[in-house]
Amino acid sequence: MPRKTSPALVLVLALLGFGIVTAAQSATETRKAEQPRKERLIALIQQRRSQIGDLDKAVGELRGQLGDEQRRVSRANRSVADNTRQQQTLAAQAGTSAVKGAGVRVKVSDADTIPDDATEAEAYRISDLDLQLLVNALWGAGAEAIAVNGNRVVATTSIRQAGETIVVNFRPLSPPYRLDAIGADSTRFANSDIARRMRHWHTLFGLGFSTQRVDKLIAPAFAGRVGIDVASPKDEGP
C-alpha cells in the first residue's frame, strides 16, 4: 500500500523517540542521584555515633575531675569528708562510677543460620527479653555492677528492641552480646532459670551461650543522666 508519508507523522515519531530517550535518561539520573544520599546517611550516622562516644568520654573525665576536686576539698574539712564518702558510696550504687573486680562474663549471640520464615526466625535470635532475663539472673546471682557490651546497667536502664536491633541505654548494640557482671556467682547464675533455658536453646536452635569466670572485669561508669529524684540504698538482706 504505497502512501506518501506526511511530515506531521515523521515529526510526531521524532518527538516520540526524543521523549523515550529523555525519560529513560532522567530515570537513570534520578537513580544515580539517590545512591550518594544513602552513603551520606550512613556517614552521618557513623559520625554522630562517634560524637556520642566522644561526649560520653568527656562526661566520664569531668565526673572523674569532680571526684578529685571533692576529695581535695574533703581533706581540709571534716563534714565535707563525710559527705564525699557518702557520695562515693551512692555513686557506686547508682552506677555513675566505674567498678573493677572479679565476676562472670556471659556471651550470647544469634544462631549462625536463621530461617527465612519470620515467625520461626524469632527463636533463632536473641531478643530484648532474653537479655532482660539474663541481666536479672545476674543480679540474682549477686552481681554488684553489670555492663552489656560496655553499657552500664543502672536503675533507669532500659533494654528494648527496635526492629531487629537491641537498644540499651538508648545505644544500639550489635551482636554478639557480652554481659559483664562484677561480683556475680557463676554457680548461682548457672542454676538460674534463664541459664538453664539458654543451654537448652543452645542445643536446640544453636544460639550462642557461654559463661566464664573472669578475675579482672571492668564495668564502665554510666554516662547518661541519672533521672532519679528520690532513692535510698536498700538494706543488705540476711
Next chain:
Amino acid sequence: MFALLGLLFGALVAIAVHPTVSQELGRYVAMAVVAALDASLGGVRAYLEHTFNDRIFVVAFAANAIVAIALVWIGDQLGVDLVTAIVVVFGVRIFQNVAALRRRVFGG
C-alpha cells in the same frame, strides 16, 4: 520508512543534546511517553488493518500525551497518585494492541 527514520532521528537528537529533566518533571515526561507509546502501537495496528490515517494518528498521539500529563498534574494537586492509574490503563491498552498486532501478523 521516513516515519521510522524520524523515530531514530529523535532518539539521536536526545542522546546528542542530553536534555536534563528535573525529578518532578521526569514523571510527566515518562507518563507522556507511555501514552504516546500506546498511540503509536494503535497506529501500527490501524496500519495493518488498512484503516490508518495520518491525521487521526497525530491527533490521538497528542491527545493521549496531553491527557496523561494533565492527569499527573491533577493527581499532584489532589495528592493522589494518578500515575498508577495511567500506567495501568495504558499498560492494559498496550498489551491489547500488541495482542491485536500478533493476531494480525501471525494469524490465529
